[in-house]
Amino acid sequence: MTITSFYPPQRTLMGPGPSDIYxxxxxxxxxxxxxxxxxxxxxxxxxxxxxxxxxxxxxxxxxxxxxxxxxxxxxxxxxxxxxxxxxxxxxxxxxxxxxxxxxxxxxxxxxxxxxxxxxxxxxxxxxxxxxxxxxxxxxxxxxxxxxxxxxxxxxxxxxxxxxxxxxxxxxxxxxxxxxxxxxxxxxxxxxxxxxxxxxxxxxxxxxxxxxxxxxxxxxxxxxxxxxxxxxxxxxxxxxxxxxxxxxxxxxxxxxxxxxxxxxxxxxxNEGLENAWQRHKDAHLELREGLEKLGITFVVDEASRLPQLNAVYIPDGVDDALVRKKLLERYNLEIGAGLGALGGKAWRIGLMGYAARSENVALCLKALESTLK
Amino acid sequence: MTITSFYPPQRTLMGPGPSDIYxxxxxxxxxxxxxxxxxxxxxxxxxxxxxxxxxxxxxxxxxxxxxxxxxxxxxxxxxxxxxxxxxxxxxxxxxxxxxxxxxxxxxxxxxxxxxxxxxxxxxxxxxxxxxxxxxxxxxxxxxxxxxxxxxxxxxxxxxxxxxxxxxxxxxxxxxxxxxxxxxxxxxxxxxxxxxxxxxxxxxxxxxxxxxxxxxxxxxxxxxxxxxxxxxxxxxxxxxxxxxxxxxxxxxxxxxxxxxxxxxxxxxxNEGLENAWQRHKDAHLELREGLEKLGITFVVDEASRLPQLNAVYIPDGVDDALVRKKLLERYNLEIGAGLGALGGKAWRIGLMGYAARSENVALCLKALESTLK
Missing domain, CATH: 3.40.640.10 (Type I PLP-dependent aspartate aminotransferase-like (Major domain))
Known part of the structure; x- marks a missing residue:
């Protein structure tokens, strides 16, 4: 059997890492x-x-x-x-x-x-x-x-x-x-x-x-x-x-x-403070959209990481199926729960290059459509 | 101070590794x-x-x-x-x-x-x-x-x-x-x-x-x-x-x-046996040329690695200066001696993509000119 070169698709990486690469x-x-x-x-x-x-x-x-x-x-x-x-x-x-x-x-x-x-x-x-x-x-x-x-x-x-x-x-x-x-x-x-x-x-x-x-x-x-x-x-x-x-x-x-x-x-070149602010801004946009979808956060606001949003999977939703649909239809990766949060939470990353309005928009719309 | 993107030169890598990359x-x-x-x-x-x-x-x-x-x-x-x-x-x-x-x-x-x-x-x-x-x-x-x-x-x-x-x-x-x-x-x-x-x-x-x-x-x-x-x-x-x-x-x-x-x-795709043969062929070409330059091998022929040629530095030759000239003039890297062979030997690699006639030719000509 001959194996050929591997050509990965262009994903949008909004899991716990690797994040979207510049x-x-x-x-x-x-x-x-x-x-x-x-x-x-x-x-x-x-x-x-x-x-x-x-x-x-x-x-x-x-x-x-x-x-x-x-x-x-x-x-x-x-x-x-x-x-x-x-x-x-x-x-x-x-x-x-x-x-x-x-x-x-x-x-x-x-x-x-x-x-x-x-x-x-x-x-x-x-x-x-x-x-x-x-x-x-x-x-x-x-x-x-x-x-x-x-x-x-x-x-x-x-x-x-x-x-x-x-x-x-x-x-x-x-x-x-x-x-x-x-x-x-x-x-x-x-x-x-x-x-x-x-x-x-x-x-x-x-x-x-x-x-x-x-x-x-x-x-x-x-x-x-x-x-x-x-x-x-x-x-x-x-x-x-x-x-x-x-x-x-x-x-x-x-x-x-x-x-x-x-x-x-x-x-x-961006400046550390600007990078921190960009992560925060993207997080606030994401939070607003998720709240409209009725999705709640695992972590209290005071100690919530802007770059890693752990959210509860809504009741009655098939964890693996939703992630599979996001990946196959939208080329969008979000993270599964890990350890004690396995099957209970998703981890939506807004890390580095992924902390942008276009990523937030894609994620919100894709989630909205998939959860319907 | 602002640091800018790093643009490496195109070297020919004939040291002990990394070798030339496909x-x-x-x-x-x-x-x-x-x-x-x-x-x-x-x-x-x-x-x-x-x-x-x-x-x-x-x-x-x-x-x-x-x-x-x-x-x-x-x-x-x-x-x-x-x-x-x-x-x-x-x-x-x-x-x-x-x-x-x-x-x-x-x-x-x-x-x-x-x-x-x-x-x-x-x-x-x-x-x-x-x-x-x-x-x-x-x-x-x-x-x-x-x-x-x-x-x-x-x-x-x-x-x-x-x-x-x-x-x-x-x-x-x-x-x-x-x-x-x-x-x-x-x-x-x-x-x-x-x-x-x-x-x-x-x-x-x-x-x-x-x-x-x-x-x-x-x-x-x-x-x-x-x-x-x-x-x-x-x-x-x-x-x-x-x-x-x-x-x-x-x-x-x-x-x-x-x-x-x-x-x-x-x-x-090349086939393992063909790759082994290519390394051997390149080695024989290199050996012939080095012998003409009067350069001798550290290892006896019977147990000599084709892909890594340790050779004695000719008497009176400045080790570091020659390697510097090869690098600066020809963008050619050969390896220094290591451990007990430090300062006494060079290591000329013919590894993988570097095991080609054009690499051997460059190395021989560059060495010949530099050692003159």
Whole structure:
């Protein structure tokens, strides 16, 4: 049997990611591959670091893109910052908080889980109590924007509590980066990872990552080697470092990094504040339309993510059938519920390039027609 | 300061990888992104699995691409197949054998290193002795085609020894896949990983991987969880499995997988044997020309890799200056020496799309002019 080239259709991606990709990013992706140690490539990486610093609002020297998806970015934080026996307080208000717990345990750490209701933000009072009850905790880990529920937590307040109790913070900003305010330096976050395929509207496969000096200090004081060679950031730093000669670690995903560079140039040109506002505006348009259709939100208005709208599937509606019709008739992808919200909710993404009036209009009209 | 789009030059890539990319692969890379759970994408992944099975010459059900570079493919083998306390015999005849040792130790395994001279293949007699001396060894790990030296080892013979001593094999086929015969089933190899950016001439960032049933059995009999969540192949399998519903694990690098699919379609259309022959032919052309220039090979003819030609830098020649001139004047990249061969050798790659007469001609003429 002979297999032929694959030609995907042109979808409109309004699920939990990948989001619609900027056309300029797809163009950048297919530019000629050059060597990963080519001086011109090294120069591009230096720019990429600056662009990531802007996106994260940080001056952290250690600001890179992990050569793998956001899950690997998460793991990079845990394997570098958690040593066997370390106690980590993990806030769980959705799927990704639980993945953090998995990571802690696989590093030989001890996870103390603070459970919050799915669809609600992490409760700082519960976190404070856990910090008081566990004075030996070394790290507080939480998800800024829960992709599984659409809830935004108060990263600034949680990080402040962590500092008061002498804990480092590991923060999942996969869905927040570029979509809502995320101020790494001002909020004094320590280890923050994200994904390329959400509000940056780049192709999936890379994980922006930044470590504060406090995080670096903890890594340098480790008594045990990092259990992952691929994710050992002290080795990776030798490659990303701007000072003098690069040390080969692994072969960088050259073309994907072109794409991320382009996505971040677009973000820089738009301006972070404008991007945040655009996500908010699109969300308000979507909300208005959904309310007219009688569709309600999972998350309270105060902690609702503009870029990820989890909404209850109306009674009597066939979840899978509606999503199938949207895909087949309108080439429109919206997301299924995940974990506890599976079969109960849809996740409508307005991320990056998808946060536009034309997307909102298509989604509302297609939903209206399909739900009739 | 405003950063602008990055436009790389058109290089000819004749280093140790990334190699020249097929134009069709770059085109495929920039096709519209669709969701990683889209039924059409799932169908593409099923095809990709079949194409990888062809490239690896295996019927292994577990044949996938790891969503990260070859180094992560290596780590995927070790973290899944090595449990704390397991003894692993590691053959070291270059940089990547030593990286295998690192992996064993970071998994809590005990590495028994069999050292071979750099530039020579792994000696089966030394391996046999190590297997006899270590009857409790569980795994034999070796590099099929050492990218740091250009030496090809006899994977079939080494795997046979391993079976005789009841060991599984972990085989680095990063540089061999698609360039020289690699017969996973016939040679009964157990865990084999490769890279997308070598003889497949795809963009860097993915690691083809295949596990035999014996490897799967060992994974299923593990007493301890795999230390990496991202690389836990029992979880990854739920996503790549062709049977029924896919389970979300991480977001697949959609566009990179388009590119790998296209590269493998090209390999299928050419035919594996023809691809091997093309690499050999290009190598013979290059060899003839290099000999005329008085340049000698690091590796003996019998175990010389056609796709990676490690040659001694002629006496009195400035390594870095020559490579700089080749890059700046001819847009030609050849590789520097790595590890013990740093400053002593160049690595001239003839991988995938680069294994063509026009590349050989350019390289020879450019070297001749530059060395004058």
């Amino acid at each position: 056309p300029q990013v797809l163009q950048a992706l297919s530019r000629p591959t050059i060597g990963h140690l080519d001086p011109l490539f090294v120069g591009m990486m230096d720019e990429l670091k600056q662009l990531l610093q802007y996106a994260f609002q940080t001056k952290n020297t250690f600001t890179i893109a992990v050569s793998a998806p956001g899950s690997a970015g998460m793991e990079a934080c845990f394997v570098n910052l958690v040593e066997p026996g370390d106690k980590v307080i993990v806030c769980r208000n959705g799927v990704f908080g639980d993945r953090m717990r998995e990571n802690v345990e696989r590093c030989g750490g001890k996870a103390v889980v603070v459970d919050n209701t799915w669809g609600e933000p992490v409760d700082p009072l519960l976190v404070e109590q856990a910090l008081i009850d566990n004075p030996d905790a070394k790290v507080l880990a939480f998800v800024h924007a829960e992709t599984s529920t659409g809830a935004l937590s108060d990263a600034e307040a949680l990080a402040k509590l962590a500092r008061q109790h002498d804990c480092l913070t590991i923060v999942d900003a996969v869905t927040s980066l570029g979509g809502v305010p995320l101020l790494v330096d001002e909020w004094q976050l320590d280890a923050v990872y994200s994904g390329s395929q959400k509000c940056l509207s780049c192709v999936p496969g890379l994980s922006p990552l930044t470590f504060s000096q406090r995080a670096i200090d903890k890594i340098q004081a480790r008594k045990t080697p990092v259990q992952s060679w691929f994710l050992d950031q002290s080795l990776v730093l030798g490659y990303w470092s701007g000072e003098g000669k690069r040390t080969y670690h692994h072969t960088a995903p050259v073309n994907s990094l072109y794409a991320l560079h382009e996505a971040l140039v677009l973000l820089q | 134009p069709q692969v770059l085109q495929a890379l920039s096709r519209p992104t669709i969701g990683h759970l889209d039924p059409l994408f799932v169908g593409m992944m099923d095809e990709l699995k079949q194409l990888l099975q062809y490239a690896f010459q295996t019927k292994n059900t577990f044949t996938i691409a790891v969503s990260a570079p070859g180094s992560a493919g290596m780590e995927a083998c070790f973290v899944n197949l090595v449990e704390p306390g397991d003894k692993v015999i590691v053959c070291r005849n270059g940089v990547f054998g030593d990286r295998m040792r690192e992996n064993v130790e970071r998994c809590g395994g005990k590495a028994v290193v069999v050292d071979n001279t750099w530039g020579e293949p792994v000696d089966p007699l030394l391996v046999e002795q190590a297997l006899i001396d270590n009857p409790d060894a569980k795994v034999l790990a070796f590099v099929h085609a050492e990218t740091s030296t250009g030496a090809l080892s006899d994977a079939e013979a080494l795997a046979k020894l391993a079976r005789q001593h009841d060991c599984l094999t972990i085989v680095d086929a990063v540089t061999s896949l698609g360039g020289v015969p690699l017969l996973v089933d016939e040679w009964q190899l157990d865990a084999v990983y490769s890279g997308s950016q070598k003889c497949l001439s795809c963009v860097p960032g993915l690691s083809p991987l295949t596990f035999s049933q014996r490897a799967i059995d060992k994974i299923q009999a593990r007493k301890t969880p795999v230390q990496s969540w991202f690389l836990d192949q029992s979880l990854v399998l739920g996503y790549w499995s062709g049977e029924g519903k896919r389970t979300y694990h991480h977001t697949a690098p959609v566009n990179s997988l388009y590119a790998l699919h296209e590269a493998l379609v090209l390999l299928q």
